[in-house]
């Protein structure tokens with residue numbers, strides 16, 4: 001099926017009244033971008049860069065200033081995991097904040113990388129069903145479907161297999177294939193927005209050992225941290241979150257290992273659990289009742305990273321060869 005025209009697609013999307021009024025259903029979020037496409041045609045354009053497993057278009061918004069030379073490139077993509085909605089809110093808000101400013105960088109924003117999973121969560125909320133969703137339509141965890149460090153160097157998988165679940169193969173899903181095609185540009189910086197945790201995670205995620213550029217990751221992580229104020233997230237190598245933890249085949253190991261892109265996985269918020277009964281509601285685990293503060297913070301660290309690019313302080317690195325041996 002060829003990609004639809006954005007406006008035609010958008011007009012056909014249902015926009016039901018729903019129980020999470022502080023959040024936008026995906027179609028509502030995309031409809032916020034439509035006026036920008038009309039009012040800033042030289043600054044923002046939309047691209048359908050692939051299709052989901054169920055044939056939904058994958059939308060990317062490309063933003064740049066036609067009057068200024070580009071000082072760098074940044075890819076922001078959100079909501080790879082179905083229940084994590086704060087990231088999409090940040091992505092939609094960031095597009096609206098940045099387009100009128102027309103920064104001197106090439107910026108690509110993908111607000112919803114997993115529209116099928118997202119649609120499932122939207123339907124369940126409408127029907128009052130409390131169900132847990134993470135993957136795409138094939139129930140594959142897209143955040144474990146990439147090509148770098150799919151194998152583990154740890155003895156822990158045999159003891160806690162749930163942490164080391166594998167997908168059918170590298171880039172086995174249409175969503176991850178499409179993201180890889182988009183990432184081949186390649187970008188200087190990429191941020192994959194998740195929830196929750198409160199960290200700016202950097203590679204490696206699939207190995208305990210340090211990435212050769214880990215000090216550069218730390219530095220840029222601290223730049224984003226410093227922009228946030230009171231509730232700042234901290235930069236950390238993801239595999240060092242806990243001694244037993246690895247994420248095999250993650251998007252940031254792929255983007256950094258294959259393309260040298262400075263890739264962060266941002267765990268936005270520190271969960272939405274505010275009351276005891278929230279533990280029973282899967283949606284609440286990831287999504288605070290009021291996402292406003294997290295959206296404002298998101299715009300701050302995205303802006304801070306953009307300024308690093310404009311200043312020439314964030315450049316893509318020579319792609320590191322994945323280490324041959326286990327540490």
Ligand SMILES: [Zn+2]
Nearest residue numbers: 081084194195
């Ligand atoms: Zn996630």
